[in-house]
Amino acid sequence: MSDDARTDGGTVSETSAGASDGALSGVDGYRVLLYLGLLGMLAFFLIPIESGLVTSFKTSSGVTGSLPFAPPTGATFTLGKWQAAFDALGRGLVNSALYAIPATVISALLGSFAAYGITQSDWKPKYKAPILALFVAGIFIPYQAVLVPLSQFWSMVPLEESLGFLWSLGINDDYVGIVELIVTHVAYGLPICTVLFRSYYKNMSEEMIEAARLDGASIRRIYRRIVLPLSGPMFAVVLIYQFTQIWNDLLFTLVLVQTESSAAAPIVLILAGLGTSLEGQDFALRMAGAFIAALPTLAVYIAFGEEFAEGVAT
Amino acid sequence: MTDQDKRLSRRHFVGATGAATLAGLAGCSGGGDGGDGGDGGDGGSGGTLEVLHAWTGGDGATAAEALVEAFEEEYPDIEHEFNPIGGGGNQNLDAVVANRLQNNEPPSAFAGWPGPNLQRYDGVLGDVGSVWEEEGFEDVMVQEAVDLHQQNGAYRAVPLGSHRLNCLFYNTSVVEEAGVDPDSLTSVSAFIDALETVQSETDAIPMTHGASGTWTTTQLFSSTMLGQEGYEAYMDFLDGSPDEEAVRATFESLAEILGNYINDDASSIGLTESNQNIIEGNAAFIHQGNWAAGAYRNAEDFNYDEDWGFKTYPGSEGMYMLHFDSFLYPSDNPSPGVTDQFMAFVGSEAAQVAFNQYKGSIPTRTDVDMSEFGPYLQETQEDFANAEERPPNLQHGLGVTSETMTALNDVISSEFSGPYNVDAATQGFVDAVSN
């Protein structure tokens, strides 16, 4: 994306855009202002993170006794908060992964199926449109609108009983919440997955598919042989987007797992209550916890920033 | 924390059918459960005791551990799980309990407040009358405990300990610097004058208040009303026939206190930070339940009578505003036999001494040897035993139903968290409690 840099006439007379950097004398005031603006915004976006990061390494007296953005000094430096945060959140990392990964993969696959079935098959657009509209509208539903029925539904489904073999293996039956989370996230993640895949399939070359059709390949075969192999880039986008969304969501975990004391508590649920108790607000602990909870999505973001941007922009 | 989690192991799935039959049995015996209390003869899959509570940190956690230890000593054979449900004060516990009850998988017992608070569990609580009878609790507990643990004519819970609500704590050196004698403050107006003195004579905050939640203000309302308008007016308010003028006068005093004498950051801090102001000598007074004193005990070089002091909230001398920490008994109990044993234990001297000395509360029994408690709690116990009146608290379940309490807190939230709208708050409170 950065390749298509464009000379948009931003500078009044410029033949070599980057040649003059470093030599202040050669830079006109306009570009100085531009970069100052860019750097100012950089500071705006980074200060909360920077302040959180330095605070997470401070002792309690360092937190109250020094500037919030100043790094810890020798006397106020500690790794103890990270240790404590990791002790509290470690199991949450595992629990979150237990539902975030399956739910991400399943919702991406089903989304790809749905998009393919609607987009690349031959049936009347006037019937496709309402189905598609229902998928698209599903993206925007506020989860609150389905929450009470959702809890009713999960309390009616005898999931815990039917998974009895798991508990008899010694797995805590709180983990029924993880199974519920997988199904729930798949269901509510499907609309966005479908729409992302649809935008991709709509622009897919039709020639190969046409040719295959004429050869008498079944719809299933076309998907397996042609569409799926070509979907790689979009799968990257969808998987990254979905993983971030599911990992980051609090509301469903609050309703389905309920308490950070549960053995199956996801990391966001533990983090939401971390460091706020009757003993006071331990901000260093909260910051360390925030970073631990953010690490997986941050890693994904830094590694796949382009795909993430594409996912959110669609 | 992780150790706890390992202990969480499985719940009572062991045999769904077994649990179901037990539930059926318990359901049948709900009306007149004879003498199955004693020795938990059902054994088998009904044998695991599961107790939910919210004492996850600090004093509470220590106290809960002491309770478990004492229980193990008394009943070494009972398989048990004590599950602390953390977060949001009692909120998460309440939500988890509600969900478990809703899905018909109740725990054996859970921590909660008795009194009108029991109404929210209407229809899902069992009868522990047999335990009360066998253990003779009616004779050893204060009368208010006897009354408040019943609902629809049956005992639904057993008390473990009691905090006091109408407390004013102060930092000795700050009040001395200001030249205020706390013991002379026997009316709310004298108290306000003292706050003014602190304001003019020292740099300290006259009264520290942590109002990030509304509950501290509702709580302050109850003590102020009791101190200023007296026992009758306060009880009328709880009973649903409030005297509007008494409510208004209370709010006027509150507006004066909160509007002039509290810390700037009151609305964004909670109890703990607020209490810290007393410990660090930044503030003169704080109104709280006596759980606040737990922090003083844990603070270094901060001793009762030397560094901090206690005064009954001005005007409420001779009264002890009640609070109970109790265990509630769900019907369809998954382990009726052992739960009865546990309930009997909760009301015993061993349990009440073990728990309360760490929690900073006092036993609800009047026959307990207080020698293991510190001087402050010993005094509290004397006040408790000798109090002329023990009015129930407003904010912690004993005075009004949870619904009314929510309504009151909504009023504080919208009308009385700065700016202080006396008229609207008065109207809101009167409407909320009126029958």
Add this chain to the structure above:
Amino acid sequence: MTRNTDTGDDSGDAVTDGGVTEDPSGSGFSPIAALNDRFGSDFVESSQFWLPPFLLVGLFVYGAIIWNFLISLTDFSGFGNPNYGDLDLEMYTRALAESGFVDAAVNTFILLVGFTLVTLGLGLGLAILVDRNIRFENTFRTIYLLPMSLSFVVTAQFWAWMFNFNNGVINIVTSSLGLGRVDWLGNPDIVLWAVMFALMWQFAGYAMVVYLAGLRAIPNEHYEAAKVDGASTVRMYWRVIIPQLKGSTISASVVLMVFALKAFDFLYSLVGGYRPPNGADILATKMVREAYANLNWAYASAIAIALFLMTLGIVGPYLYYQYNRGNL
């Protein structure tokens, strides 16, 4: 344009969509053929792909919304199950009479509009800055978008600390500027704006990405033409470029508004409980509190319906707009 397709090795009943009324195989009436006839040749065969996901979404999203509406007509609260025999609109009249509901609805609206406007504004500014042919464009873009990858739970921790009364960055800055400390999260008149600011921080990068895509879709000639006309840079953007970003603005606004409606996670995490700071209660938080803290299920469902209608008011026109432009 009829085209014969067959189902390959799957089954014998090849289907034609030639619009014939008689069943070509002559084996009597076939429901599959009838369906394909009605909806298009691949309808039945392709349904193995789209139907299961569609049913899942239909059940969990639309089924649940209808169910939610039903519950909102009962008086379901506390333990037990809703009684569907006695339906009325009592919960809705109760909501309209409750000041807490009205406040939450107003706050939701303020947050919705305010947050969307400031975020769009900042996002547009960022997009223009980044689009000015700068060096390290990738780095700048990545960092601007970074907060978007974080959970509300995480950003709430950061901003609780930023807004901290005694030690937070914001108050350090304001007091060093001589403005004194402000109780950002405690003052009911300010807190909503503070929340808005934090959410803007999190989502401005998103608006930037959308606008950047919009800017890059504008042909270079438009910039050139404006320059030839002697328009200043500011004028050029104002007169020529920004009007062409209508599409980006619309789609970004819709997504941002939906984010604002979902700000529950942020507010919950800010305080670690169901009740947000005074003055910051929105419908999303009130609904969850009524349901899971107060067990007023029916009432919570009614609030949820109000929230749903608000969303519908935003998304409905948007979908219609997209439909008309052939984007559906």
